[in-house]
Amino acid sequence: MAFESMTLCVSHSPGYARDSGERFGPRFRAGMAVVRDAVRAFAPTLVIFFGSDHRRAFTDVVPSFSVVTGAEGRGDLLSPTGPYDVPRETAVALAAHLLDEGFDIAVTRHVALDHGFGQTAGDLFGRLDVVPVIPVFINCASAPLARPGRAAGLGAAAGAFARTLDERVLFLGSGGLSHDPPTLALTAEGLPQEERDKISAAHREAAKDRIRPDWDAALLRRLGSADPAWASGITQADIDPAGAGANEARTWLAAYAAGARPLKPVVYEPVRERLTGMGICVSEGTAA
Numbered sequence: 435m436a437f438e439s440m441t442l443c444v445s446h447s448p449g450y451a452r453d454s455g456e457r458f459g460p461r462f463r464a465g466m467a468v469v470r471d472a473v474r475a476f477a478p479t480l481v482i483f484f485g486s487d488h489r490r491a492f493t494d495v496v497p498s499f500s501v502v503t504g505a506e507g508r509g510d511l512l513s514p515t516g517p518y519d520v521p522r523e524t525a526v527a528l529a530a531h532l533l534d535e536g537f538d539i540a541v542t543r544h545v546a547l548d549h550g551f552g553q554t555a556g557d558l559f560g561r562l563d564v565v566p567v568i569p570v571f572i573n574c575a576s577a578p579l580a581r582p583g584r585a586a587g588l589g590a591a592a593g594a595f596a597r598t599l600d601e602r603v604l605f606l607g608s609g610g611l612s613h614d615p616p617t618l619a620l621t622a623e624g625l626p627q628e629e630r631d632k633i634s635a636a637h638r639e640a641a642k643d644r645i646r647p648d649w650d651a652a653l654l655r656r657l658g659s660a661d662p663a664w665a666s667g668i669t670q671a672d673i674d675p676a677g678a679g680a681n682e683a684r685t686w687l688a689a690y691a692a693g694a695r696p697l698k699p700v701v702y703e704p705v706r707e708r709l710t711g712m713g714i715c716v717s718e719g720t721a722a
Contacts, residue, residue: 435600439593440476441693441717442469443607443657443686446553449708451512458707465701465714466557472716473558478604480521481567482528482592484585484688485551486574486609486681489624497540498580499588501529502569504544505551507562513552519563524599528568531595537588542571550682554608565604572688574609574681582673582684586665589688596692607689609682611653613710614644642706649676650702650711653683657690657697657715665691679710686715693717 444466449458456463490508492500503525509515529541551569555562570592572585589605596603656664665687673680690697697715704711 435479435602437597437599438602439596439605439693439695439717440473440478440603441605441689441695441697442473443689443697443713443715444469444554445610445710445712445714446549446608447705447708447710447712448511448549449705451549451553453707459703459705459712461701461703462705462712462714469700469714469716470558473604476602476604478565478602480524480596480599480601481565481604481606482570482596482692483551483555483567484570484572484589484605484607484685484692485547485554486572486685487550488548489575490548491545492571492573492576493624496573496576497542497571498573499537499585500540500542500571501525501532502542502545502547502571503529505547505569507552508546508548509552510548513549514556514562516562518547518555518569519566520568521566524566525568528592528595532588532591535591537591539588550608554606570688572684574684579670579681580684582668582670582687583666585684586662586668586687586691589691590662590694592688593692593694605689605692607685607687609685610680611650611683611711611713612644612646612676613679614677615679615709642709644677645704645706645709645711646676647702647704647711649680650704650713653686654699654702654713654715657686660696662691662694
């Protein structure tokens with residue numbers, strides 16, 4: 435088997451899973467169905483998944499980046515539970531490669547990952563153990579954060595490693611786009627779910643007005659470039675106007691740089707009820 439790749443970047447939102455009546459964000463849901471079929475047709479044998487955490491899995495120790503060698507789903511906010519199928523030897527080899535490339539990443543031997551990974555994995559595959567997955571955690575919530583451009587560099591190095599494998603690799607990024615959720619914008623540490631819910635309810639209406647479709651559109655345009663070099667120059671000042679949640683764009687930059695191919699938008703929809711500009715983009719040449 436020769437190396438092949440596909441890149442997919444997807445927004446996530448707790449409200450997506452809780453909207454059992456499917457009342458909000460119909461275009462985004464339709465886009466998810468399209469890329470779910472595209473992923474199934476590609477049939478990846480390995481997923482390198484760049485994801486975030488919402489101050490649940492990583493609290494006392496918060497690495498900027500970590501390769502995860504064993505994981506399960508936390509099940510928060512209706513995200514899936516159960517084990518991820520993490521190929522440990524390949525994950526350790528990826529970590530060693532990144533260290534050799536100058537990224538002082540952490541290695542996490544076991545962790546319960548929250549909906550920052552689980553929601554998208556569940557949407558695409560149904561269960562968390564359907565396909566081998568190497569979760570690559572990128573801190574997008576707890577300051578200080580690594581530079582966005584550094585996340586792109588990490589992705590490029592992970593992509594170089596993947597190209598040494600005889601695998602069909604899906605480079606997957608989940609997060610963003612523009613949003614300013616109260617639990618990230620107004621707090622600095624993880625909180626019990628009850629406290630999160632109180633803060634969210636008190637400030638939810640104001641957060642609906644903080645979606646920035648103009649910012650989202652500009653990022654989506656730039657992701658269409660065949661040369662990902664621009665991503666290494668993205669700074670925190672570039673992200674700040676789009677809200678605290680837009681820090682999760684780091685996961686998109688990493689996946690894009692890993693695949694090193696232009697991304698085309700599948701759908702974009704600002705969903706006020708989910709407080710988020712929700713988008714999906716996929717590598718050009720993918721049947722989506």
